Amino acid sequence: MTAPERNRARRVRPRPTMDDVAAVAGVSRGTVSRVLNGGHNVSGPALDAVRRAIRKTGYVVNQHARSLVTQRSDSVAFILSEPQDRLFEDPNFNILLRGCTQELAEHDITLLLTIAGTSEDRKRVGRYVTAGHVDGALVISSHAGSPLLDDLEARGLPFVACGRPLGRDRNVSYVAADDRGGARQMVSYLRSQGRQRIATITGPLDTSGGVDRLAGYRDVLGEVDPRLVVTADYSHDGGAEAMARLLRQVPDLDAVFVASDLMAVGAIAALHRAGRRVPDDVAVGGFDDSKVASTSVPRLTTIRQPWPRLSAEMVRLLLNHLAGDAHAAVILPTELVVRDSA
Amino acid sequence: MTAPERNRARRVRPRPTMDDVAAVAGVSRGTVSRVLNGGHNVSGPALDAVRRAIRKTGYVVNQHARSLVTQRSDSVAFILSEPQDRLFEDPNFNILLRGCTQELAEHDITLLLTIAGTSEDRKRVGRYVTAGHVDGALVISSHAGSPLLDDLEARGLPFVACGRPLGRDRNVSYVAADDRGGARQMVSYLRSQGRQRIATITGPLDTSGGVDRLAGYRDVLGEVDPRLVVTADYSHDGGAEAMARLLRQVPDLDAVFVASDLMAVGAIAALHRAGRRVPDDVAVGGFDDSKVASTSVPRLTTIRQPWPRLSAEMVRLLLNHLAGDAHAAVILPTELVVRDSA
DNA sequence: CTGAAAGCGCTTACAG
DNA sequence: CTGAAAGCGCTTACAG
Numbered sequence: 001m002t003a004p005e006r007n008r009a010r011r012v013r014p015r016p017t018m019d020d021v022a023a024v025a026g027v028s029r030g031t032v033s034r035v036l037n038g039g040h041n042v043s044g045p046a047l048d049a050v051r052r053a054i055r056k057t058g059y060v061v062n063q064h065a066r067s068l069v070t071q072r073s074d075s076v077a078f079i080l081s082e083p084q085d086r087l088f089e090d091p092n093f094n095i096l097l098r099g100c101t102q103e104l105a106e107h108d109i110t111l112l113l114t115i116a117g118t119s120e121d122r123k124r125v126g127r128y129v130t131a132g133h134v135d136g137a138l139v140i141s142s143h144a145g146s147p148l149l150d151d152l153e154a155r156g157l158p159f160v161a162c163g164r165p166l167g168r169d170r171n172v173s174y175v176a177a178d179d180r181g182g183a184r185q186m187v188s189y190l191r192s193q194g195r196q197r198i199a200t201i202t203g204p205l206d207t208s209g210g211v212d213r214l215a216g217y218r219d220v221l222g223e224v225d226p227r228l229v230v231t232a233d234y235s236h237d238g239g240a241e242a243m244a245r246l247l248r249q250v251p252d253l254d255a256v257f258v259a260s261d262l263m264a265v266g267a268i269a270a271l272h273r274a275g276r277r278v279p280d281d282v283a284v285g286g287f288d289d290s291k292v293a294s295t296s297v298p299r300l301t302t303i304r305q306p307w308p309r310l311s312a313e314m315v316r317l318l319l320n321h322l323a324g325d326a327h328a329a330v331i332l333p334t335e336l337v338v339r340d341s342a
Numbered sequence: 343m344t345a346p347e348r349n350r351a352r353r354v355r356p357r358p359t360m361d362d363v364a365a366v367a368g369v370s371r372g373t374v375s376r377v378l379n380g381g382h383n384v385s386g387p388a389l390d391a392v393r394r395a396i397r398k399t400g401y402v403v404n405q406h407a408r409s410l411v412t413q414r415s416d417s418v419a420f421i422l423s424e425p426q427d428r429l430f431e432d433p434n435f436n437i438l439l440r441g442c443t444q445e446l447a448e449h450d451i452t453l454l455l456t457i458a459g460t461s462e463d464r465k466r467v468g469r470y471v472t473a474g475h476v477d478g479a480l481v482i483s484s485h486a487g488s489p490l491l492d493d494l495e496a497r498g499l500p501f502v503a504c505g506r507p508l509g510r511d512r513n514v515s516y517v518a519a520d521d522r523g524g525a526r527q528m529v530s531y532l533r534s535q536g537r538q539r540i541a542t543i544t545g546p547l548d549t550s551g552g553v554d555r556l557a558g559y560r561d562v563l564g565e566v567d568p569r570l571v572v573t574a575d576y577s578h579d580g581g582a583e584a585m586a587r588l589l590r591q592v593p594d595l596d597a598v599f600v601a602s603d604l605m606a607v608g609a610i611a612a613l614h615r616a617g618r619r620v621p622d623d624v625a626v627g628g629f630d631d632s633k634v635a636s637t638s639v640p641r642l643t644t645i646r647q648p649w650p651r652l653s654a655e656m657v658r659l660l661l662n663h664l665a666g667d668a669h670a671a672v673i674l675p676t677e678l679v680v681r682d683s684a
Numbered sequence: 685c686t687g688a689a690a691g692c693g694c695t696t697a698c699a700g
Numbered sequence: 701c702t703g704a705a706a707g708c709g710c711t712t713a714c715a716g
Contacts (some may be wrong), residue, residue: 028687043685063473065709067406068692110470113455128452129404370703409695410708
């Protein structure tokens, strides 16, 4: 099927090209191109004529042709290398995504969201991003040992990770909140409130949020009774189950530092079911300051992650990367937000 | 900055081209291309040599160059023309997105998720999809009068909408569940259970889910006391507020048909706060059969939307469209799922 | 300020 | 089965 035939088949009117615009404007193709790319070195009358011709013909640049010569696509992939459910359960991704989109739009760069939950997805996405579709990538992948990062590195595609990529933080650009410092803030606060027996529900230990927040907990409390430490999966139900286990293992606990707000809400539900009052009997401290933190009952005392700054820094780092800069890491400070749960 | 300079700046090793592969394999560029595109009309030895050369050089096709000649991009946009929050609150999008991705992957087509919540976003996305980046679009936009659909139509970009596009269902392809029939099923069921005073919480009346489900309610009950009908915004809190209003307006209601599960859960919360038992005092029927329907307390009696079939049909319609077929609409049947809330 | 021309990396009739 | 060649729609030195 030839291109004209296909156009007919699809009932697509043939798109005007730069030559069409040039003909209408009575100038050469080069002049049209110059107008399109900033209008430098173009006389006033020529500029007007070309602009009019563009409007008249309804011309839109063919991005493929442009990219072929510029070797750029002016778009960036936002790769979510997590099971898809996670995306929809976690409001933090939402904020991050929105921030990155806006930040990039200001540089006229389009953000493409690609979801790579399964390993098959990851292969497909790996092929896609290295086929020249995008200039770089923002990668959200908290789990260690993701082969996707290897792929991107092997292909030489510039990218920035969100969160410290475990085991490769020396040769990969990333932006992260100060997980360890934030955990220290929270646990110190709990202790300053007179809590004696402080447990913790950690995130998965193959994520930086899991290990770093646990490290902060230990910075304050030292080596604790191992029954005080339980690991969960960042989900609401996971937090509830972990809390139930803690109550069995350490019935006399009077505080718990939970490594995410979503898990903290689950933990509170489990405490209620067990007849414990929050914060009277057990103080609960979360992490993230996500939306649920202020709508839950009681409202969560938590550690605020600097979401707007995180996305802004990710984009800044990526743009620098595209311009040739070397790897860099940015750690942003967190903030203690005291509400009702502790 | 020239391409080689840029490569140096970005520390990107120059990508091998088809000519590199051809040289290594000792064949012409045309033969390499034939291997890449199915391997027809290529001798066994040539096939082997080319495949080896591809592996050795690490060649990946330059999609821009290919698209320039084929006039196809082999990718499709999934446009979410809703406020972004909605996406993350509504698990149905999740299922739809996953279904479409998988369905398209089987045809070697990449799905790009683009979010167009604000009108500025919509302009940007409109430009993007009509610049040749994608061959077509799947559009999720429940609200009437979205200028995005106009844009796509004006540009002649093939697309399929999810849900009946109000006011333009004659000239736009779409796939929808039988909203009206489903609502009839639920309301008939409530009545068959002996309920006398059945209220409804509708979705926004500029969405097909809003008007069609209300129409189904009226099909069964006829013209009702207007105080029995309240409109909300598909959100949890919106459902709770609407329920509170219904209780004020019609204290003696004994059932309510809610146009989405998320709102139904909010309505149940409001009923609890008002001291009404579900379903003893008030029966609650939802719509969607989304995830919350089976985890809420009590579990929701609801209308199941055929999510997997919805995505499959959307993709099928779009592929047909790309092949030149005319507009088409597909309405899929729903199913009553009886649980505990009614 | 402007145009003619080369070239980006592919696919695809065409001739053999 | 294979190669040489045209052409997809742009950008960008280059010469004027």
